[in-house]
Amino acid sequence: MEINLVEEQFNNLDGATLRIMYDENQNLNLLELEPEKSGDPVSVWVDEELKNRMLEALTIIKLNDLDTKLYETLKGVLRKYDYNLIETLAAAKDNIDFMIIWMYSENKSLIVQKLVNWAVEQEENNEI
Structure with a gap:
């Protein structure tokens, strides 16, 4: 899954793409954040609960x-x-x-x- 994130979410950074991958053997999710213009991608392994909390925090659309x-x-x-x-x-x-x-x-x-x-x-x- 890929999510495009906007500049306002990253304190003075350009927009970015967040890729979410899952490794069934480890039962973990790999979150990879790739800046839009400059810098190297950063990735971290997280469990399902932390992945869901991070996605919730990064969701810019709020329910009316x-x-x-x-x-x-x-x-x-x-x-x-x-x-x-x-x-x-x-x-x-x-x-x-x-x-x-x-x-x-x-x-x-x-x-x-x-x-x-x-x-x-x-x-x-x-x-x-």
């Missing part, structure tokens, strides 16, 4: 009130379906009121990304 309502609604449905995202989205899309609001959201992928991160955290907390 409508998207937050969708996110919170989906969290409730996700609990009901034992954190199965496919079943959750299918059930939510059967609700006409939800579908009308969902159609107007411009941040569907961000909502789903945040939902997946939240579900993983919930499942990990329940395993402990």
Whole structure:
């Protein structure tokens, strides 16, 4: 996965590209930050939780009130379906009121990304 980051996120640095790779043998993610104009790439191995926190911090798109309502609604449905995202989205899309609001959201992928991160955290907390 690649994410383009803007200049404002890096305290006087140019924009950059963040590449995220996964090594199944090590069960770790490699985050590689490559400056847009000058400098060598920097990389670090991190676990899933730290990767998710870093992505959350670097996400420049924030959820508006409508998207937050969708996110919170989906969290409730996700609990009901034992954190199965496919079943959750299918059930939510059967609700006409939800579908009308969902159609107007411009941040569907961000909502789903945040939902997946939240579900993983919930499942990990329940395993402990």
